[in-house]
Amino acid sequence: MSENKQTALWHLDLESVDRLLDPYFPLASFDEQLGLRVGSISVCARMPSGFLEILTPRYNGFMTDRDFDFHCEAARSDELDLSNYPNIVTQSLAGAQIHYVFRWDFIARIDLSKNYACILLSKVATPLCVDSIIRIATSFLSVARGGMLVHSASVMTDFGAFLFCGISRSGKSTVGKVSRDLYPLLTDEMTLIEKSGDGYQAWGTPFWGELQLSVNQSAPLRAAFLLSKSPVNAVEKIPLGEAMGGLMRTVMYFGQNLEVCNELLNVTLAFGQAVPIYRLQFLPDASFWEVIKNECGNKN
Amino acid sequence: MNAETKIKRNSSTAYRNLDGEGLIMNPADSMLHSLNDTGSAIWEYIAETRQVSEIVDMLMEKFNGARETAEKDVEEFLNALNEQGLIEQEG
Numbered sequence: 195m196s197e198n199k200q201t202a203l204w205h206l207d208l209e210s211v212d213r214l215l216d217p218y219f220p221l222a223s224f225d226e227q228l229g230l231r232v233g234s235i236s237v238c239a240r241m242p243s244g245f246l247e248i249l250t251p252r253y254n255g256f257m258t259d260r261d262f263d264f265h266c267e268a269a270r271s272d273e274l275d276l277s278n279y280p281n282i283v284t285q286s287l288a289g290a291q292i293h294y295v296f297r298w299d300f301i302a303r304i305d306l307s308k309n310y311a312c313i314l315l316s317k318v319a320t321p322l323c324v325d326s327i328i329r330i331a332t333s334f335l336s337v338a339r340g341g342m343l344v345h346s347a348s349v350m351t352d353f354g355a356f357l358f359c360g361i362s363r364s365g366k367s368t369v370g371k372v373s374r375d376l377y378p379l380l381t382d383e384m385t386l387i388e389k390s391g392d393g394y395q396a397w398g399t400p401f402w403g404e405l406q407l408s409v410n411q412s413a414p415l416r417a418a419f420l421l422s423k424s425p426v427n428a429v430e431k432i433p434l435g436e437a438m439g440g441l442m443r444t445v446m447y448f449g450q451n452l453e454v455c456n457e458l459l460n461v462t463l464a465f466g467q468a469v470p471i472y473r474l475q476f477l478p479d480a481s482f483w484e485v486i487k488n489e490c491g492n493k494n
Numbered sequence: 495m496n497a498e499t500k501i502k503r504n505s506s507t508a509y510r511n512l513d514g515e516g517l518i519m520n521p522a523d524s525m526l527h528s529l530n531d532t533g534s535a536i537w538e539y540i541a542e543t544r545q546v547s548e549i550v551d552m553l554m555e556k557f558n559g560a561r562e563t564a565e566k567d568v569e570e571f572l573n574a575l576n577e578q579g580l581i582e583q584e585g
Contacts, residue, residue: 435515435528442519442526455508455521463510463517 208285211294215303218269219312230328231258233386233397233412235335237328238262242270245321252325255410256400264331268313268324276301276316282448284330290453295330302327306334329401332386333446337461340389343446346418348380348396349373353491354416355396357385358474359444364421365476367404372480374407381408384446387415387465394469417470417490420444424475427482429489437471438462497547500584501572502540507580509537518580527578532557533571540581546572 224240230253231237239249245268250257279298286293295302299319304311304327313327333343346359347366358369370382380396383403388395394415402408419429420440432440447458472489476482495501503509508519516534518527529537532553539552546568553564575581 433515434512435517438517439526439528442524447524450521450524452506452508452521455519455524458524459508459510459517459519459526463512 208287208294211301211303215301215312215314218271218314219267220310221267221269224267228253229258229260229262230256230400231410232256232332232399233336233341233388233395234339235264235332235386236262237264237266237331239266239268239324239328241266241268241321241324242315245324248321249325252402253400255408264309264311264335266311266313266324266327266331268315268327270315270317270319272317274301274314274316277318284448284450286449286451286454288451288453290449290451290457293330293334293449295327295448297323297326299323300327302330304331304334306338325401329384329446330448332399333448336386336388337447337458340461340464341387341394342458342461342465343399343401344385344387344441345383345444345446346385347373347382348385348398350378350380350396350411350413351416353487355380355413356416356486356490357387357396357418358421359418359441360421361443365423365478366421368478369421369476370403370405370407372478373483374405376480376483378409378411379405379407380411380413382406383408388412390414392468394465415469417472419472419474419486422473422475424477426475427477427485428475429482429485430473430475431470432473434463434466434471437466440473441466441471495546495569495572495576495583497545497550499546500543501546501549501581502543502584503537504580504582511538520578520580522579525578527580532567536568536571543584 225243226246228239283296291307293304300315300323302313346357347370348357360366380398382405384399384401386397386399395412396415397412398408510517516529550564
């Protein structure tokens, strides 16, 4: 692809992007297919040969072969050179239904109105590109259903599930490591939150982190904690506005237009008004569970 | 920015008011900004284009403060909003 065409794409000439993608999709044939269920969201991915071998071990326990409500298709183009692109850029069309994702190894179009995403892979792309689009599609679908994907460790206790929210290096893996001998871990990296009646359900997802620990289970969410490494253990309920600011930094979402913003704001505000959000200062051991139990244990 | 500068909200931002606490979300970076009473009052006032001097007058009337304090608060606040791309200026 010429530098001029790349420049046009970078400046988000979406008609050019559509003209690039449309000859490849929908796929006339495919080599491999994989089905995934995360919470209530089920995704089917069709892709080139060799992808299943890489992706299947990551999705163990979450795979399904039926009742898909979203489809992804991936095709490779050896002519596609995206090496000048930054890590990831998204552009959403008005109406928050169609989203374009640009990265140094793929271009994708996610159409929520058709429950379909197409991914054009460059010659250097790996099967993990499909995983990236599945995560992004799951994040959009979860918000559309009143939930969200949150960078968090989550733990099931006999007094409810708890969400430990944080960006990279905030201590999510540490929380997971020190908690797993006490309570079952739902996940150490990315939790799916889904609306359930008047409350929310926390689901493990296959988008695991350093501990490579996730289970396909869920539990009613009792509280959320914004993580803060500290020389002491302390838990403090924080005002909604401050809680929203902290939570937003950990929600996985890529849309960048006003409709998308409003949708995400509505979802996170509803969540913050239903689920107590605390700041948790914690030591790198299991002792912080005592302050959590004192604050949240044995309460209805 | 001076007293005659006209200011209004960036129309691409999303805003909510929770019992007097304002929250602004900027789609460009998905950051959420929290406003106190004063900030929320100014933000709601600049839903329409206003001169900086009008914003100061509004603040003085609402909070019964001294002009000098109001001018300083408005200048700091608008500069902060401007740095985040949350407002548009004319003149």
